[in-house]
Amino acid sequence: MSASAPSSASPGPPVDLAVTLGGTRLTNPVLTAAGCVRLGRDLEQLLDLPALGAYVTPTVTLHPVTGPPGRRVVESPSGFVHATGLAGPGLSGFLATELPWLAARSVRTIVSVAAASLGEYAELARHIAAAPGVTGVEVRLGPPGAAALGLHRSDEPYHAAKVLATVRRELPSGALLLAKLAPLPGRVGEFARACADAGADGVTVADAAEALALDPTTLRPALGSGARDVPHAGLSGPALHPIALRCVWEAHAAVPTLPVVGCGGVASAADALAMIAAGATAVQVGSSVFADPTTPARVLAGLADLVSGHGATAVAGLVGYAHRPEHAPARTLATPTEGPEGVRR
Amino acid sequence: MTSGRPAPGGASAAPSSRTVHVRAEVLSRKKVGRYHHLTLVAPGVAERHRPGTFVAVSVGGPDSARLARRAFWVLRARPAGAYGGTVELLVAERGAGTRWLTTLAPGATVPLTGPLGRPFALPREAVACTLVGHSEGVAALQSLAERLKERGCTVHVVLAAADEAGLYGALEARRAARTVQVVTEDGSVGLRGRLPDLLPGLLEAQAPDVVYAAGPTAVLHAAAAAAEQRGAWSQVALTGPMPCATGHCLGCAVPVVGEDAVARSVRACVDGPVLRGDRVRWDAWGAPA
Numbered sequence: 360m361s362a363s364a365p366s367s368a369s370p371g372p373p374v375d376l377a378v379t380l381g382g383t384r385l386t387n388p389v390l391t392a393a394g395c396v397r398l399g400r401d402l403e404q405l406l407d408l409p410a411l412g413a414y415v416t417p418t419v420t421l422h423p424v425t426g427p428p429g430r431r432v433v434e435s436p437s438g439f440v441h442a443t444g445l446a447g448p449g450l451s452g453f454l455a456t457e458l459p460w461l462a463a464r465s466v467r468t469i470v471s472v473a474a475a476s477l478g479e480y481a482e483l484a485r486h487i488a489a490a491p492g493v494t495g496v497e498v499r500l501g502p503p504g505a506a507a508l509g510l511h512r513s514d515e516p517y518h519a520a521k522v523l524a525t526v527r528r529e530l531p532s533g534a535l536l537l538a539k540l541a542p543l544p545g546r547v548g549e550f551a552r553a554c555a556d557a558g559a560d561g562v563t564v565a566d567a568a569e570a571l572a573l574d575p576t577t578l579r580p581a582l583g584s585g586a587r588d589v590p591h592a593g594l595s596g597p598a599l600h601p602i603a604l605r606c607v608w609e610a611h612a613a614v615p616t617l618p619v620v621g622c623g624g625v626a627s628a629a630d631a632l633a634m635i636a637a638g639a640t641a642v643q644v645g646s647s648v649f650a651d652p653t654t655p656a657r658v659l660a661g662l663a664d665l666v667s668g669h670g671a672t673a674v675a676g677l678v679g680y681a682h683r684p685e686h687a688p689a690r691t692l693a694t695p696t697e698g699p700e701g702v703r704r
Numbered sequence: 705m706t707s708g709r710p711a712p713g714g715a716s717a718a719p720s721s722r723t724v725h726v727r728a729e730v731l732s733r734k735k736v737g738r739y740h741h742l743t744l745v746a747p748g749v750a751e752r753h754r755p756g757t758f759v760a761v762s763v764g765g766p767d768s769a770r771l772a773r774r775a776f777w778v779l780r781a782r783p784a785g786a787y788g789g790t791v792e793l794l795v796a797e798r799g800a801g802t803r804w805l806t807t808l809a810p811g812a813t814v815p816l817t818g819p820l821g822r823p824f825a826l827p828r829e830a831v832a833c834t835l836v837g838h839s840e841g842v843a844a845l846q847s848l849a850e851r852l853k854e855r856g857c858t859v860h861v862v863l864a865a866a867d868e869a870g871l872y873g874a875l876e877a878r879r880a881a882r883t884v885q886v887v888t889e890d891g892s893v894g895l896r897g898r899l900p901d902l903l904p905g906l907l908e909a910q911a912p913d914v915v916y917a918a919g920p921t922a923v924l925h926a927a928a929a930a931a932e933q934r935g936a937w938s939q940v941a942l943t944g945p946m947p948c949a950t951g952h953c954l955g956c957a958v959p960v961v962g963e964d965a966v967a968r969s970v971r972a973c974v975d976g977p978v979l980r981g982d983r984v985r986w987d988a989w990g991a992p993a
Contacts, residue, residue, distance in 0.1 A: 377925075387873055399974055405725055432954065432955030438771065446969070649948035652817060
């Protein structure tokens, strides 16, 4: 982000970290990314989910999914190549086990969903909307290997719009609806526009990138059973951050009024602030949790200092900062004239 | 990329937490056979350690491009010492990450999370136990042997490796064990052969009620099968890649059959690493060890 943002000479007033996605107010902009943070009692205190802006669940499918046999995750430079096949307990398993756990801890929960058809999307949305303790739904429009996993294809903005309209119809009016897009620089803008028109409250940008890892010994795909079919593998982690950042920029430029949730390789507060400056209202921390389970807490703890270091009193005031003219001092972004999100008094 | 930088020497979780994330400081490193014996100051980890739990270490330094964690058995945990709580790890060079660990000088720090996973189940009564350790898997068994002896159990230890340089802990094992049997594949020391071939005969002589095993998957499978054949219980400590080691990435899935006889997949890191040998669906396990 721009180095010309003025630094505050003395510690200013406390930084307002609250952000608004659609009609949903979050106490801070740090979320988890779908499928990257799983529940477990031993690690509860390292993660402190109730302190985060929201928890995005592992992707829920209508039916339970066992996941592929064989290796599922390999390390790659600054990232992970993974093929877990959306393994999970299915809708009823999720509603019976994970959701009550989250509700009991007052974790603000956004349920990630993926489905094979519009009918399945409607069924998922209907049941999730009726469950207590759900803040919203995030629809995965472009997970790696969508076709191999038998998921509904959203190759074109038109398809994405139909999915979102279907899910929107089943959700109560106040529920948050996010669309998670594939990392496709050059196309993210048109997808964002279609999602906004179809009733999405925001777009999450971006999913893991389609990828491949080969076993150096066998020279076959390293993930799954090593079959000749290209497995449904995706790349996540800091290696993806510049591409995700570009996608956030494009989505924000295409539809400036649509909130963007930045996702891809966020491992530090500086990464998160870069996403915000590129146009993200909130950020998701994903596979960096694998390398350091305290990453979400660390990003959150560092963000306020960074925001005030750039002369802003509210994180919302820096959203899209990188798109603005060079001479605009950050401090003025937090004045009441900038809209409700930057207002402090 | 900034990797985890918890406060130096400070636990970043409340004392009631079962797992802590600390920046562990290297106290000493020495070469033992093919391994590096690493002593780390890791406050809060040693106090919570139970035999069978493990620690995850980040490799490559704060700006590393290697993000997967490396999992290690805790060879010995000392809750209180002159330097605070320490843990001792047995590191075998298996790739660039573990090689980096073996170059650390005293005073260097590494992010460390632990203890992780479920420990070995201990018998309520003083029964006969055989502990089977292969290569660095031996590190999982040393504190277990001591704990079993304290309970009055008869402890037999079988130590195995490809060759003499891969053997570790024969002397230490003698302190807690009634018998120590050494096996090498090349016959450089002890019995010559492979554990899957030799274990049935060894167990025949030792007649254990419980078999504990740690090492490569083939060894665990052999130990579980040999125990089952004799009607003994088995507890196997799983090894293999655990990219996050904290249950999030699903990279260490193990096919098992539950108490309800339903086949499912569990995570070696948080649902294990110790599982009952008869619960693992060995034939369905496609993951390389």
